[in-house]
Amino acid sequence: MNNILKLTLVLFLICAIVAAVLGGVNELTADRIAQLQKEKTEAAYGAVLDSPEGYEDLQIKSYTQVANGQKIKIGKISKAANGKGYVVETTFSGAQGNISMVVGVNNSGKCTGISIIKHSETSGLGANAANTAEVGVNFRAQFKGQDASIALSRDGGKIDALSGATITSRSVTNATLAAILAVQDLG
Amino acid sequence: MFKKRLKEGVITNNPILVQQLGMCATMAITTSLFNGVGMGLSVLIILTCCNVVVSAIRKIIPGEIRLAIFVVVIAGFVTIVDLLLKAFLPALSESLGVFIPLIVVNCIIIGRAEAFCQKNTVGASFIDGITMGLGYTVVLVVMCLVRELLGKGCFGGGLIDLARGVTLDGTGTGIQIFPSEYGASILTLPVGGFLTLGFLFAAMQYALKKSAKKKELAAKEAAQDGKEADEQ
Amino acid sequence: MSEQLTSILTISLGAILINNFIFSQFLGCCPFLGCSSKVETASGMGLAVVFVMGLASAICYAVNLLLAKLGLEFLQTLAFILVIAALVQFVEMFLKKMVPSLYSALGIYLPLITTNCAVLGVVLLNVQNDYNFIESVVYGLTGGVGFMLAIVLFASVRERIDFSDYPECFEGFPICLITAGLLALAFMGFNGMKIF
Numbered sequence: 001m002n003n004i005l006k007l008t009l010v011l012f013l014i015c016a017i018v019a020a021v022l023g024g025v026n027e028l029t030a031d032r033i034a035q036l037q038k039e040k041t042e043a044a045y046g047a048v049l050d051s052p053e054g055y056e057d058l059q060i061k062s063y064t065q066v067a068n069g070q071k072i073k074i075g076k077i078s079k080a081a082n083g084k085g086y087v088v089e090t091t092f093s094g095a096q097g098n099i100s101m102v103v104g105v106n107n108s109g110k111c112t113g114i115s116i117i118k119h120s121e122t123s124g125l126g127a128n129a130a131n132t133a134e135v136g137v138n139f140r141a142q143f144k145g146q147d148a149s150i151a152l153s154r155d156g157g158k159i160d161a162l163s164g165a166t167i168t169s170r171s172v173t174n175a176t177l178a179a180i181l182a183v184q185d186l187g
Numbered sequence: 188m189f190k191k192r193l194k195e196g197v198i199t200n201n202p203i204l205v206q207q208l209g210m211c212a213t214m215a216i217t218t219s220l221f222n223g224v225g226m227g228l229s230v231l232i233i234l235t236c237c238n239v240v241v242s243a244i245r246k247i248i249p250g251e252i253r254l255a256i257f258v259v260v261i262a263g264f265v266t267i268v269d270l271l272l273k274a275f276l277p278a279l280s281e282s283l284g285v286f287i288p289l290i291v292v293n294c295i296i297i298g299r300a301e302a303f304c305q306k307n308t309v310g311a312s313f314i315d316g317i318t319m320g321l322g323y324t325v326v327l328v329v330m331c332l333v334r335e336l337l338g339k340g341c342f343g344g345g346l347i348d349l350a351r352g353v354t355l356d357g358t359g360t361g362i363q364i365f366p367s368e369y370g371a372s373i374l375t376l377p378v379g380g381f382l383t384l385g386f387l388f389a390a391m392q393y394a395l396k397k398s399a400k401k402k403e404l405a406a407k408e409a410a411q412d413g414k415e416a417d418e419q
Numbered sequence: 420m421s422e423q424l425t426s427i428l429t430i431s432l433g434a435i436l437i438n439n440f441i442f443s444q445f446l447g448c449c450p451f452l453g454c455s456s457k458v459e460t461a462s463g464m465g466l467a468v469v470f471v472m473g474l475a476s477a478i479c480y481a482v483n484l485l486l487a488k489l490g491l492e493f494l495q496t497l498a499f500i501l502v503i504a505a506l507v508q509f510v511e512m513f514l515k516k517m518v519p520s521l522y523s524a525l526g527i528y529l530p531l532i533t534t535n536c537a538v539l540g541v542v543l544l545n546v547q548n549d550y551n552f553i554e555s556v557v558y559g560l561t562g563g564v565g566f567m568l569a570i571v572l573f574a575s576v577r578e579r580i581d582f583s584d585y586p587e588c589f590e591g592f593p594i595c596l597i598t599a600g601l602l603a604l605a606f607m608g609f610n611g612m613k614i615f
Contacts, residue, residue, distance in 0.1 A: 007252050014248075014256050015501075018263035019494060025267050026493040029274035036277050071425075093429070095610070097438075098548055120284065122376065133348075164372065167610075207592060210452065211536050215445035258504060258533075262497040270493060285543050288496040292536040294449055377443045378607065381600030385593045393588035 040117065041102075045087050048104030048113035051080035055087060058186070065178040068151075070171060072178035077186070085112060086186070088179035094119060095126050095167040103179035111146045111176055126168030135162065139169070148180050189314060196318030202295045203326045204391040209295040212286050213327060214380030220361070221345025223331035224324070225279040229272070229287065231320025233264045234296050238316035240264075242304040257300045258291070265290045278349075295323060326387070333383050338374035340365040427557050430550075434561040437610060440537050441569040442603040447537030451570055452595055454528065461574035465567025467528040469560060471510065472541050475503050476559025479542040480552050499542050504533045537566055573602060 045055060055078040062075045075089035085106035092099055097120035104112035116130035128135045142159050143150070151157025152166070152173055161169035202208050209230075216222045240260050248256050269287045272280040280287060290296070299319055304312040335341055343361035373379055440446045447468070454464040479499050486492055511529045514522035532538060541562045545555040576598055585594050 007249055010247075010249060011252055011255055011259075014259050015497075018259050018497065022263060022266050022270075022493055022497070025270050029270045030493075032274040033270070036274070040277075118281075125372075125375075207452075208449075211445045211448040214448065255501075255504060258500055259497065262500050266493060266496050269496070285540060285547065288543055289446075289536050289540055291496055291500050292534045292539050294534060297534065373604075376607065377445065378600050378603045380445065381596050381603055385589075385596030385600060388596060389586070389589045389593035392590070392593065396588065 044102045044115035044117055045078070045104075047115045048102055049080050049085050049087050049106070051082045051084060053081035055080055058086065065182055067174040067178035067181065070174040070178075072175045074178060074182045077182060083107075086183050088182055090175045090179055092171055092175045092178075094121050094171045095165065097121075099168075099171065099175070101172065101175055103176050105180055105183040109147055109180055109184055111143050111150070111180060114140055114143045114172065114176055116172075121165070121168050125162065126165040128162050128165065129168050129172055143173075143176055146176065148177065148184070150177050150180070189318075192314055192318045193321065196315075196320075196322040197325055198322075199395075201322045201326065201391070202298075202319050203323060204388060205395075206295075206298070208298050209293045209323065210384070212289065212293060213330065214377070214384055216283055216286050217327055217330035217334055217380065217383070218375050219282075219335060219345045220328065220331045220343045220347075221279070221349065222282055223327040224346060225276070226283055226286065227320070227324025227327045229268055229283075230290060230293065230295065230323050231317065233261070233268055233290055234299065234320045234323075235313060235316030236264045237261050237296055238299060238304045238312040239309055241300045242307055242309045242312035245305045253305065254297070254301070257297055261296050261300075262291045282345075295319065329387065330380075330383050333387075334374045334379050335361075336364065338370050338372055338379060339367045340370040341367065423553070426554060430554055430558050431561040434558055435565040435568060436606065439565045439569055439606050439609075440540070440562050441566060441599075442606040444540070446540035447535050447566055450528075450531055450535050451566070451573065452592070452599070454531070455570050455574040455577055455595075458571060458574045458578065460528075461570045462567065463524055464528045464531075465563075465570050467525040467532060468535065468537065468566050469563030470525070471503075471507060471529070471532050472538055472563035472566075473556060473560040474510070475506055475538050475542055476545055476555045477552070478502055478506060480545065480555045483542075483546055495543075495546065496539075500539060503538055503542070507533050537562065569602070569606075573599060576602070 045051075057076060058079045059077040062073055065072050065074050070092065073091040075091060077089070078087045079085075080087065085104060088103045088105060090101050090103060092101075098118075099116060099121070100118040101114055101116045103114050106112050119127065119130050121127045121129065129139055130136060139160075139162055146158070149157065150159065150173055152159050152161050152170055154161065154166070155170070157173070159169065159173050196202070200206065203210065203213055212226060212230075216226050237257075237260055241257060244256075265288060268290075269280070272283075272287065299315060303315050307315070332342070335343075341361045341363045345361065347361040374383065434440070438444060441448065441451050450464055450468075455461045479502055482498050482502055483495065486494060486498060507529055511522075514525065514529075541559050545558060548558075550558055577595065580594060580598065589597070
């Protein structure tokens with residue numbers, strides 16, 4: 001019995017020390033991590049719909065919007081303070097896992113840009129949709145100016161899919177459509 | 188001394204190619220040099236720290252619960268590295284994703300703690316951590332180079348772009364050697380991980396066998412020479 | 420309700436075929452390569468993994484809720500690995516006493532599971548994907564089924580490799596990896612399958 005007590009005590013002590021050290025490191029890094037996250041979201045907002053004056057939360061409660069048969073979760077919708085349009089946060093499943101993306105929509109219901117915040121698509125194929133290299137930039141640039149008739153070129157629209165990543169491209173297109181529809185629903 | 192251990196860690200007792208440890212991450216993340224170098228260095232740092240701590244406390248901890256204690260120590264260091272990467276190298280942390288916390292169950296670290304550190308001094312364990320970590324990193328880098336070159340026709344993707352300041356998120360193509368359309372893009376997919384590691388393993392076995400044979404032959408010849416000398 | 424069902428079906432299909440833990444996410448490769456020389460041992464290992472992954476998903480979901488409530492998310496990895504290690508020990512003791520027949524079938528594989536990255540992987544992915552309780556458990560169970568499918572298929576191929584010719588330097592591990600690669604290639608065919 002004594003032995004078991006001793007073992008438990010040693011294990012507990014080690015866990016406590018490790019947890020304390022981690023607490024310290026967390027204390028040091030937490031602010032920076034939160035700051036980076038915030039900057040990233042702000043940068044994404046700015047990239048899809050420029051508004052130096054900031055954004056106001058319009059609708060926080062999330063709901064599901066169906067676009068071309070795919071379910072897209074619509075998150076927070078914000079209004080640009082300069083009145084140029086809206087920014088919609090979306091979450092949907094791509095080819096490998098969930099993708100989080102923000103979509104800018106102007107007052108006439110046209111997409112002003114998209115920016116992918118989080119994804120786990122295949123590196124070199126679907127992941128190109130999010131990267132900062134030329135392929136990614138060109139892919140995302142196609143979405144600018146698209147309205148509710150948006151579709152991949154193989155589905156009769158104007159968006160060229162990324163090579164080898166039709167599923168990712170199609171889900172990104174559907175999410176953009178869902179965001180446009182969500183803004184229309186605002187009235 | 189260090190040189191001998193380095194040879195052991197990188198070649199004759201390589202953690203991946205000879206000890207066959209820690210394969211998951213090796214195949215999963217070696218799609219760009221950025222990932223490979225980042226993962227390799229993270230493991231090197233964690234392995235060295237764990238080795239030092241484990242060998243320092245090896246006389247205090249009771250044998251029955253040593254594995255549990257090793258796991259706690261490893262998880263501690265992994266979380267520290269994870270938090271630091273998130274704060275100071277977010278691009279790498281995002282690119283490696285779940286494979287950073289999964290270093291906890293990377294057999295290399297617990298394997299070295301069990302096989303080496305609990306019997307050796309702090310200094311020896313420190314050197315062991317560095318050499319084994321380097322062995323791991325070298326394999327990752329070779330895998331990345333092969334997969335990138337044959338799969339996308341480029342060299343040093345992400346890492347070089349990052350150094351040049353073209354992209355900041357660790358993606359990108361680095362130096363394009365031939366147009367990516369001619370690459371066997373299958374090598375950048377999961378399948379490529381299995382195949383590349385398989386061929387790397389085979390090459391290693393071939394090399395080790397050849398050098399063993401050479402040694403055997405040399406030994407035989409030496410014996411023969413000795414015999415002849417005796418006869419004369 | 421139907422929405423819940425759809426999401427569960429999508430998760431299951433993804434975990435078993437499309438994003439198979441072994442062939443597309445590389446989680447659990449060590450036991451996959453180490454415990455697959457015979458179909459019998461492979462199915463034993465597979466069953467043990469299904470069992471532990473399901474349980475671990477359920478318990479770690481609760482642990483994560485607790486950590487989130489206390490604002491201690493940074494202890495996730497540490498807490499999860501301890502929970503898994505304790506769980507494996509506990510399951511082992513429980514089976515030994517209550518279900519000896521199952522214990523004799525799974526017993527030797529259980530301790531190996533603590534360091535199986537598929538188990539830690541699935542609980543971390545549950546958190547990352549924001550799955551609710553039911554989705555987490557389903558993801559854990561079907562992820563385990565995917566692992567089992569992969570390891571049993573692989574073992575049956577491996578039993579035949581012994582009788583075939585290949586270059587000498589490919590003996591042992593390398594030929595296994597090449598085989599696994601070809602299987603992964605076959606599994607890529609499931610890419611793009613979708614429910615609804």
